Amino acid sequence: MASKGLAQPLIRYITKKSYGTAVTPALKEARIQCTVLPSCTFVAALDNGSPVTRITVAFKAGSRYEPVTEPGISHVLRAAAGLTTAHCSQFLTARQLAQIGANVTASGDREFLYYTLETTGDHLGEAMDYFNNMISGQEFRPWELSDMAPKLRYDIASLSPQVRAVDLLHKAAFRRGLGNSLYCSPKRIGSYSSESLQHYASSSLTPNRCAITVVGDCQDKAVLLSQALRLPSSGAEACTEKTQYYGGEHRKETAGEVAHIAVALPGAASGTPQALAFAIAAKALGSGPVCKWGVDQSPLARAIGNIGPFAVAGFNASYSDAGLIGFVLSVPKDEAGVAVKAAANVLKGAKLNAKDIKAGKAALRNHILTEFENGTTSAESLAAQGLYTGIAKTSADLANDVNAISDNDVLSAVNSAASFKLSMAAVGNLAFVPFVDEL
Incomplete structure (x- = not known):
């Protein structure tokens, strides 16, 4: 199953198979149906005429x-x-899903755990039965958990250094809660018992912490699945300590000649106008060259200048009660000091003009509309919206919300964040990487 390393709208770090869906006129006319059931489960559906139905069941279990x-x-x-x-073995589940051409993925971020089913409409009923068992009938047998150790080690070993840097950045910024890593420590692999997993699942996978979304079919399918799920009914509402931004630093030395640095300031909670303003600012800061082998003309790249090969991109991560706005930089170790200081000055100084903000808006709208063309991504996005705000919007509605943000809104948001301490995380050869208090 897949792992999701970065939260919206840093786009989620995800490795999974996905079916593509052609964009048809029906997509433009489709509207979202959503409601909250008596069990407090949020359900939504987007019937866009797709031949492939995608069902996502999300929980506050990140x-x-x-x-x-x-x-x-x-x-x-x-x-x-x-x-x-x-109700069935691991082999039988995999075999039966393969026979009907269905696919199930599990992914997650710091807030949510997502289970997503992809299947054609004529096999939806049978696929939903196995999907239901995978969510609400888990047993976590000890010998199967032991067999998972190589898979967990592979998940960790295959992480890119940029993802590792952003993961450490959350630890530096928030310490606990949102600062928790998305991945278990290699030293703890094999130490999780069946009882621990069962307790965490039974306390987290509950109806009042659940959202079910369907893309490619009607809302009745989401309601039917919510009624079929055998989830504990006595789960407590998800509650955590109020997130506090601290600002700090984490460094991890590794072999190589490149340094990967992530720097951030506090952002805004998801679902707020400020979150959209920060998302525009992140795109305005830069996302790399817009064409292959092209020159990066973003504010971050212009500030760093001609120092040799490097890559830099702004990012924004919004959660239920906090967020981050910053950049990720990969640069040869000898040039790391000059590059990270120049990029940090852009972030702290809010050096964005009207042309940069206009480009950021266009890039964000394009990103939103492109993401929704992927049925799996759109199903998971609708579920996240439901758990964050209690409503779900189409890509067109979100793009209109972006248009409603003014240049002053963007500059005000970035200026308000600049008064806080920077957070920094670095992975790689850090011989010439400055410490955060030197930026």
Whole structure:
């Protein structure tokens, strides 16, 4: 199953198979149906005429909700999707889903855990039965958990250094809660018991912490699945300490000749106008060259100048009660000091003009509309919106919201963040990387 390393709208770090859906006129006319059931489960549907139906069941079970004694358990829960359930074995589940051409993925971020089913409409009923068992019938048998160790090690070993830097950046910025890593420590692999996983699942995978979304079919399918799920009914509402931004630094030395640095200031909570303003600012800061082998003309790249090969991009991450706005930089170790100081000055100084902000708006609208062309991404996005705000918007509505943000809104948001301490995380050869208090 897949792992999601970065939260919206840093686009999620995700590795999974996805079906493509052609854009048809029906997509423009489709509207979202959404409601909240008596069980407090949010359900939504977008019937866009797609021949492939995608169902996402999301829970407030991300890494921020992990017990302090079990860090990394959400990673293990993601990886355990598809193991033997109370009704069928791991082999039977995989075989039957393959026979009908269905695909199930599990992914997650700091807030949510997502289970997503992809199948054609004529096999939806049968696929939903196995999908239901995978979510609400898990048994976490000890010998199967032991067999998962190589998979967990591969998940960790395959992380890119940029993702590692952003993961450490959250730790530096928030310490606990949102600062919890998306991945378990290699030293803790094999230490999670069946009882621990069962307790975490039974307390987190509950109806009042759940959202079910359907893309390619009607809302009745989401309601039907919510009624079929055998989830504990006594789960407590997700509650955590109020997130506090601290500002700090984490460094991890590794071999190589390149340094990967992530720097950020506090952003805004998801669903607020300020969050959109920060998202525009992140795009305005730069996202790399707009064409292959092209020259990066973003504010960050202009500030760094002609120092040799480097890559830099702004990012924004918004959560239920906090956020981050910053940049990720990969640069040869000898040039790291000059490059990171120049980029940090752009971030702190809010050196964005009207032309930069206009380009940022266009890039963000394009990103939103492009993401929604992917059925799986749109299903997970609708679920996240429902859990964040209690409503779900189409890509066109979100693009209109972006248009409503003024240049002054963007500059005010970035200026308000500049008064806080910087947070920084660095991975790689850090011989010439300055410390955060030197920026």
